[in-house]
Amino acid sequence: MVRIKKTPSKTVSxxxxxxxxxxxxxxxxxxxNKFPSVKEKNRLKVLxxxxxxxxxxxxxxxxxxxxxxxxxxxVIPRYEGVFYSFYVLELIRGIGTLCDVFKLDxxxxxxxxxxxxxxxGIGGVIFADIIGNRHQLEAALxxxxxxxxxxxxxxxxxxxxxxxxxxxxxxxxxxYLVSLGHKRIAHISGDLSTQAAAxxxxxxxxxxxxxxxxxxxxxxxxxxxxxxxxxxxxxxxLKLADAPTAVFVASDAMALEVMSVTRxxxxxxxxxxxIVGFDDNPSGLYGPVALTTVRQPLIKMAEESVKELxxxxxxxxxxxxxxxxxxTELIIRxxxxxxxx
Amino acid sequence: MVRIKKTPSKTVSxxxxxxxxxxxxxxxxxxxNKFPSVKEKNRLKVLxxxxxxxxxxxxxxxxxxxxxxxxxxxVIPRYEGVFYSFYVLELIRGIGTLCDVFKLDxxxxxxxxxxxxxxxGIGGVIFADIIGNRHQLEAALxxxxxxxxxxxxxxxxxxxxxxxxxxxxxxxxxxYLVSLGHKRIAHISGDLSTQAAAxxxxxxxxxxxxxxxxxxxxxxxxxxxxxxxxxxxxxxxLKLADAPTAVFVASDAMALEVMSVTRxxxxxxxxxxxIVGFDDNPSGLYGPVALTTVRQPLIKMAEESVKELxxxxxxxxxxxxxxxxxxTELIIRxxxxxxxx
DNA sequence: ATGAAAGCGCTAACAG
DNA sequence: CTGTTAGCGCTTTCAT
Numbered sequence: 001m002v003r004i005k006k007t008p009s010k011t012v013s014x015x016x017x018x019x020x021x022x023x024x025x026x027x028x029x030x031x032x033n034k035f036p037s038v039k040e041k042n043r044l045k046v047l048x049x050x051x052x053x054x055x056x057x058x059x060x061x062x063x064x065x066x067x068x069x070x071x072x073x074x075v076i077p078r079y080e081g082v083f084y085s086f087y088v089l090e091l092i093r094g095i096g097t098l099c100d101v102f103k104l105d106x107x108x109x110x111x112x113x114x115x116x117x118x119x120x121g122i123g124g125v126i127f128a129d130i131i132g133n134r135h136q137l138e139a140a141l142x143x144x145x146x147x148x149x150x151x152x153x154x155x156x157x158x159x160x161x162x163x164x165x166x167x168x169x170x171x172x173x174x175x176y177l178v179s180l181g182h183k184r185i186a187h188i189s190g191d192l193s194t195q196a197a198a199x200x201x202x203x204x205x206x207x208x209x210x211x212x213x214x215x216x217x218x219x220x221x222x223x224x225x226x227x228x229x230x231x232x233x234x235x236x237x238l239k240l241a242d243a244p245t246a247v248f249v250a251s252d253a254m255a256l257e258v259m260s261v262t263r264x265x266x267x268x269x270x271x272x273x274x275i276v277g278f279d280d281n282p283s284g285l286y287g288p289v290a291l292t293t294v295r296q297p298l299i300k301m302a303e304e305s306v307k308e309l310x311x312x313x314x315x316x317x318x319x320x321x322x323x324x325x326x327x328t329e330l331i332i333r334x335x336x337x338x339x340x341x
Numbered sequence: 342m343v344r345i346k347k348t349p350s351k352t353v354s355x356x357x358x359x360x361x362x363x364x365x366x367x368x369x370x371x372x373x374n375k376f377p378s379v380k381e382k383n384r385l386k387v388l389x390x391x392x393x394x395x396x397x398x399x400x401x402x403x404x405x406x407x408x409x410x411x412x413x414x415x416v417i418p419r420y421e422g423v424f425y426s427f428y429v430l431e432l433i434r435g436i437g438t439l440c441d442v443f444k445l446d447x448x449x450x451x452x453x454x455x456x457x458x459x460x461x462g463i464g465g466v467i468f469a470d471i472i473g474n475r476h477q478l479e480a481a482l483x484x485x486x487x488x489x490x491x492x493x494x495x496x497x498x499x500x501x502x503x504x505x506x507x508x509x510x511x512x513x514x515x516x517y518l519v520s521l522g523h524k525r526i527a528h529i530s531g532d533l534s535t536q537a538a539a540x541x542x543x544x545x546x547x548x549x550x551x552x553x554x555x556x557x558x559x560x561x562x563x564x565x566x567x568x569x570x571x572x573x574x575x576x577x578x579l580k581l582a583d584a585p586t587a588v589f590v591a592s593d594a595m596a597l598e599v600m601s602v603t604r605x606x607x608x609x610x611x612x613x614x615x616i617v618g619f620d621d622n623p624s625g626l627y628g629p630v631a632l633t634t635v636r637q638p639l640i641k642m643a644e645e646s647v648k649e650l651x652x653x654x655x656x657x658x659x660x661x662x663x664x665x666x667x668x669t670e671l672i673i674r675x676x677x678x679x680x681x682x
Numbered sequence: 683a684t685g686a687a688a689g690c691g692c693t694a695a696c697a698g
Numbered sequence: 699c700t701g702t703t704a705g706c707g708c709t710t711t712c713a714t
Contacts, residue, residue: 014708025708029710058405059461064399078438089430092449096449120399370694378699
């Protein structure tokens, strides 16, 4: 058993450093905070003492004294369908990485939406989408906490929003299908109470309209983003007498499920059915036919949100919130084919 | 634009509450900390004042004064293959939820292993596996920080470990295959530098040995847990002159990939090949044939880790670390068949 | 360029 | 049962 010796937990304070360096604690504080006014000689003495004592300032004392906190709360709705997505993981990864860079502490807050969240000691908040928890955002804003909302674009709220152009991405995807000669194009949507799913559906409709294709209600299948419902939707879709030749699916995870169902039904992809997904989930690369999909810049969105929050937290004055809509990119792979001849 | 009025950020302190309630700040502090000794009448006055002033204590002042912190750092190696797994998400979810319950703040720390982590202001640490970052664990221990390691069972370290019986689970899985009459059983392993993958491989070997089946090197395929490598492994496996009739795959995600490859090769599951996975990833439920797998109690592991950490953080004395190995459960679905007849 | 001293908001002896 | 008082470790005027 490797028993590691604990260092005597006697915390070394700024005072110890000052004594060892032979200066006042004020000077030490100045060195810590990189004040330019400290004489080089003293700076070196202090730095030496800090190293020798292995001193590191107490963040609690710092925060008490300054009244500032650099803790960022990431609020994620603990909403099954959403939580289990590629999306959340990418977001956490992107945000976590950038918080590291900016020396921000990342506090994770999984919320069940109805409860109010404890914002004590928090310097800024990132809301990963707003799903039934708008009151939490408003509470943060009311407290004067710098807040940014991601994946949700709302002009009517006084917070920065960094979102993805879901409608635009969807429109491109469907346009692409049309350009391949498809006219009977179905859509399997996600949970329409999320802005992302609603936007994708809207883009689908917009593209049809612009191409003078009439939207058919029997070609639209609403799901909760789960593979289970995607499967059911696909089965129903395939049963249609006048089955579509192409389908735009609101997420890659669901698109993969649709591919499975289609193959089980003995139909070929893209021979009998062309499919476009949404996400650019790496899973889409495997399988017999690589999935054509809409890539959304999740990492970029995550990074932008931290940058923006950092800006909000750093600058003194009330800044105008920033509203950003990030563009998507159509990634053409193998799951769609040119129709007719 | 809904501009939310900010509350004047003048922080209300314990002193304001004391004044309004007509008691000393000590009494207010006692009420906050639920000391039983406060007279009911005063308690109510204080509570009233707190409500009226919307007072909530500064956690920084509390922590400065007590020298204690209830911030839990969750350290996750930012290791591609591992990070993108079902495992991490489940863990975060479980830990996040339980931290809520115990009123612990969850700080997320994605680490690249080589760097040292900043533990200032942290009350306890949970290491999500140890992959090349053992020095970080040792640093935490040296500081006297309560620490628990999950998914890694190490007798030789002075921290609590909550892990999963990977070897046992794997052994059961392979035994099951043997009981169905299989003798040519392959294994597609995960990244053997992780304890989990190594344990699963060991369980595989143990089961073969106990059943007097000789291990064949050409039946063992080592991967990094990625679907890409799983695909390659499966292709090679299928090419074997003396191809196996069953395969135990170290993760469900990889098992699904193996299923795809197998079907693409025109072989039937479980007709031509029986497959057992590991994880009980819900994705395994969909697709034409539900995947037989080994369920690991991830949420339970997550919860136990928080409970244990909370115990460590709460109790005063040096407590003996706890070593727990959680059992797995074989979930029999449709991907294996009885051999011979 | 540096230091003395007054807090930041709370807890914890120690009296009473 | 309650109040007084001294810190916790750092930042920040205000002098010097």
